[in-house]
Amino acid sequence: MVLLTEAVLDPQQAVDALVTETDGAYVQFVGVVRNHARGRQVAGLEYEAYKPMAERQMRRIVDEVHQRWGLRCAILHRFGYLAVGEASVVICVSSPHRAEAFDACRWAIDTLKNDVPIWKKEYAADGTYWIEGENAIPMQSDGTA
């Protein structure tokens, strides 16, 4: 299951979509907006997505979790403005055994951060920054959304 939405994420949605009686465990990664970055206070993040490609890449991750571990995976990602504390991504992997679920969930979030075309615009105390991989690039325009 894959969902890219502006609506508030409900982690339980991923669990309900996945877990069956054959599963002995599920691992759930929830990414939330924190209030600081690079020593600066952060008020919130705006996520921008190249939607059609982001959804395609998210489905590819789900497919590969199934091919490599034989497990089912759900990925929810939110875009638009998120305040501190709000959930930006949920990845859930259900499994008869925990080890594979941990491995697959870790691989999925690592891969998402690399290959799903979504970018953070960070609203920090001293300005607005585009986050591109490891780089934070100040926005040139007056920073209005």
Place this chain on the structure above:
Amino acid sequence: MTIRVLLFGHYKDAAPAGADNGAFSLDVPAGATVADVARLLGERDERLRDLLARTRTAVGADFAPPETALSDGEEVAFLPPMSGG
């Protein structure tokens, strides 16, 4: 021919006037490749000069190498290092 260009991340700041959130149409010679488009954009705005060096490229919402030849109406995206999650 006319293609659709999508810029993301800080490159949006260098999108031409009239662009819609980093998306705009561009006339290019028939048979132009993604690399040709990047070079053309870099010539027009020096903030886009490093586009090819610092982004991965996509055609039709899927990864595609810079040497990919384009056809009329296709969508080309320049994708800076991503920061989802």
